[in-house]
Amino acid sequence: MSLHRxxxxxxxxxxxxxxxxxxxxxFVMRLAPGDPVLYLxxxxxxxxxxxxxxxxxxxxxxxxxxxxTAYVGNLLQGNxxxxxxxxxxxxxxxxxxxxxxxxxxxxxLVLATTIGxxxxxxxxxxxxxxxxxxxxxxxxxxYSTPPFWLGIVFIVVFASGLRWLPTQGMSTLGSSAQGLAxxxxxxxxxxxxxxxxxxxxxxxxxxxxxxxxxEESRKPYLMTARMKGLSEAHVIFRHAFRNASRPILTILGxxxxxxxxxxxxxxxxxxxxxxxxxxxxxxIQHDYPVVLGVFVVTGxxxxxxxxxxxxxxxxxxxxxxxx
Amino acid sequence: xxxxxAPRAGTLARLHTRLQPLxxxxxxxxxxxxxxxxxxxxVAIVLGTxxxxxxxxxxxEAISTDVLARPSRSHPMGTxxxxxxxxxxxxxxxxxxxxxxxxxxxxxxxIGIGLGSVAGYYGGWVDHLxxxxxxxxxxxxxxxxxxxxxxxxxxxxVFVVLLLGVTTWPQIARxxxxxxxxxxEEAFVLSARALGVGxxxxxxxxxLPNTLPPVIAMVALLASSGILTEASxxxxxxxxxxxxxxGQMLTSGLEYATSAWWVPACPGxxxxxxxxxxxxxxxxxxxALNPRLxxxx
Numbered sequence: 176m177s178l179h180r181x182x183x184x185x186x187x188x189x190x191x192x193x194x195x196x197x198x199x200x201x202f203v204m205r206l207a208p209g210d211p212v213l214y215l216x217x218x219x220x221x222x223x224x225x226x227x228x229x230x231x232x233x234x235x236x237x238x239x240x241x242x243x244t245a246y247v248g249n250l251l252q253g254n255x256x257x258x259x260x261x262x263x264x265x266x267x268x269x270x271x272x273x274x275x276x277x278x279x280x281x282x283x284l285v286l287a288t289t290i291g292x293x294x295x296x297x298x299x300x301x302x303x304x305x306x307x308x309x310x311x312x313x314x315x316x317x318y319s320t321p322p323f324w325l326g327i328v329f330i331v332v333f334a335s336g337l338r339w340l341p342t343q344g345m346s347t348l349g350s351s352a353q354g355l356a357x358x359x360x361x362x363x364x365x366x367x368x369x370x371x372x373x374x375x376x377x378x379x380x381x382x383x384x385x386x387x388x389x390e391e392s393r394k395p396y397l398m399t400a401r402m403k404g405l406s407e408a409h410v411i412f413r414h415a416f417r418n419a420s421r422p423i424l425t426i427l428g429x430x431x432x433x434x435x436x437x438x439x440x441x442x443x444x445x446x447x448x449x450x451x452x453x454x455x456x457x458x459i460q461h462d463y464p465v466v467l468g469v470f471v472v473t474g475x476x477x478x479x480x481x482x483x484x485x486x487x488x489x490x491x492x493x494x495x496x497x498x
Numbered sequence: 499x500x501x502x503x504a505p506r507a508g509t510l511a512r513l514h515t516r517l518q519p520l521x522x523x524x525x526x527x528x529x530x531x532x533x534x535x536x537x538x539x540x541v542a543i544v545l546g547t548x549x550x551x552x553x554x555x556x557x558x559e560a561i562s563t564d565v566l567a568r569p570s571r572s573h574p575m576g577t578x579x580x581x582x583x584x585x586x587x588x589x590x591x592x593x594x595x596x597x598x599x600x601x602x603x604x605x606x607x608x609i610g611i612g613l614g615s616v617a618g619y620y621g622g623w624v625d626h627l628x629x630x631x632x633x634x635x636x637x638x639x640x641x642x643x644x645x646x647x648x649x650x651x652x653x654x655x656v657f658v659v660l661l662l663g664v665t666t667w668p669q670i671a672r673x674x675x676x677x678x679x680x681x682x683e684e685a686f687v688l689s690a691r692a693l694g695v696g697x698x699x700x701x702x703x704x705x706l707p708n709t710l711p712p713v714i715a716m717v718a719l720l721a722s723s724g725i726l727t728e729a730s731x732x733x734x735x736x737x738x739x740x741x742x743x744x745g746q747m748l749t750s751g752l753e754y755a756t757s758a759w760w761v762p763a764c765p766g767x768x769x770x771x772x773x774x775x776x777x778x779x780x781x782x783x784x785x786a787l788n789p790r791l792x793x794x795x
Contacts, residue, residue, distance in 0.1 A: 188630075188633070192634055192637055192638060195638065196638055199643060203643075203646050203647055203650055204650070207650040312532075315532075315774070315777060315778065315781065316774065319770060319773045319777045320774075321726055321730070321766065321769050321770060323730070323733055323766065324748070324763075324766030324767065324770050327755050327762045327763060328763065328766075330755045331755060331756070331759040331763060334756065342755075429636050432638070432640065432642070433639075433641065435639060435641075435642070436639070436642070440730055440733065440734075443749075444752065454645075454734065455734055458649055458734055458735045458736060459735060466646050466650075467646055469646075470639075470642040470643055470646045474638055474639055474642065478638065481637050
């Protein structure tokens with residue numbers, strides 16, 4: 176398969192998946208039992224004329240396919256709908272809050288990848304040693320720990336038992352600190368949620384890396400590399416790990432949705448003002464557009480991330496370029 | 499694994515040949531002490547919890563004036579803000595989780611085997627369609643999709659289990675398809691077809707039994723991810739309000755994390771334990787059933 180066909184195929188697939196996510200969002204909303212306008216305004220005691228006006232404004236009096244094209248058109252312009260309960264466009268609510276989620280997600284991903292990959296390599300190097308068993312046990316427990324439960328354990332142990340760290344929110348309530356003091360305040364609030372996420376992600380990376388490195392360790396090119404007299408570090412990192420990283424990244428891409436979900440859970444436990452809190456509150460308040468907005472945004476983000484991973488590999492792996 | 503030629507001797511010898519793979523499997527599996535422990539613990543939980551709940555008629559909603567009591571002899575896990583015995587509620591919650599795990603695994607495995615074998619056996623556009631659908635389900639974050647659907651249509655337990663089941667088949671389908679593709683050209687399949695055996699019979703009698711080992715290893719993992727996802731959904735508030743669920747207990751206990759730790763910690767610990775045991779079992783099965791991993795064990 177030529178490079179162009181591969182890239183074109185992946186682009187087409189991603190486009191299709193984005194369209195699928197959008198369509199699912201639309202149909203879930205439209206197939207919901209009852210009248211969407213009543214969901215939005217029913218509690219507010221409005222007259223029948225106003226409701227009709229709202230139906231016209233939302234295009235609900237038009238045929239389904241026109242509603243669908245209007246919906247897709249709105250999304251393409253970044254319009255995710257309007258949250259009547261919060262009197263704000265959903266896109267604005269998400270845009271304000273997504274940076275907070277990324278503030279947790281990105282550092283924990285970086286930390287967990289680094290530590291997890293190193294542990295996985297170590298375990299695969301010393302197969303069936305006590306180190307291997309320890310890494311296996313840690314990643315098995317980590318993988319099985321629901322993030323929301325670990326969060327509660329952390330709160331009980333570190334925050335209320337030892338009183339070391341704050342457990343709720345992103346900054347001290349009522350604090351007007353600026354600059355460095357504020358950064359420090361946010362950083363102390365980050366420690367526990369970050370710990371939960373690192374512990375949880377790390378397990379997945381260690382397991383994946385171990386399996387992937389084991390797979391590589393049996394291939395003859397490693398023996399060639401060693402026979403050439405290359406240093407062990409060179410053999411492991413430049414040869415084996417480079418080849419092992421592809422399945423790791425691919426499966427990481429497939430795990431991204433679960434990782435988003437884990438972050439959402441962790442945010443709820445620590446009252447972190449991110450997408451998790453937003454989703455949780457929207458569910459309590461029955462704020463439909465927000466919940467669907469979260470699905471559409473995470474869906475598109477995960478599809479794009481998977482596309483990026485695959486395209487990255489076109490650059491990194493000559494076997495795809497010339498294959 | 500290709501079928502061994504059956505020796506001519508009587509039924510006993512035939513039975514022996516039939517059981518040989520099982521004996522091989524057990525020899526490898528029981529060396530994994532963690533997985534063995536998980537099997538014993540899971541058997542105890544699966545048989546014990548429903549027995550205790552139904553034979554002793556544990557009433558999860560019975561309130562008392564003994565509010566937020568510490569764990570004691572009469573309430574081994576303490577009581578919650580309504581004075582309900584947490585142990586009794588956890589047992590009910592574990593029951594729910596076991597149902598969820600079983601249901602999700604059964605639905606996921608059935609769809610996965612069905613679609614995977616059809617895709618592998620017939621190939622062509624059927625294969626293409628099934629595999630593209632599997633890719634789509636693997637990439638699109640189904641957690642948020644199920645969350646939205648359960649939120650809008652109401653999170654009745656049966657409905658949630660169904661949603662989880664119909665979104666977890668892709669891994670199974672991929673495994674089964676790969677096995678079927680490999681087996682399709684094996685001598686014993688070709689000879690069955692040469693003898694004029696029909697498609698359905700070749701599939702069910704010759705091919706499918708041989709795809710089962712890797713699928714069995716996946717069952718425990720499907721159940722554990724089903725339990726975890728259901729707990730997460732009910733934790734976020736889209737669970738079944740009429741059923742005691744560990745996730746819901748966790749959310750309602752969240753505000754007592756600093757004042758009465760046992761309220762959220764006990765249901766959370768139960769989820770952790772169930773998921774851990776199932777993952778250990780899955781891991782052990784995988785090593786014992788996957789010939790490539792077996793040589794490393």
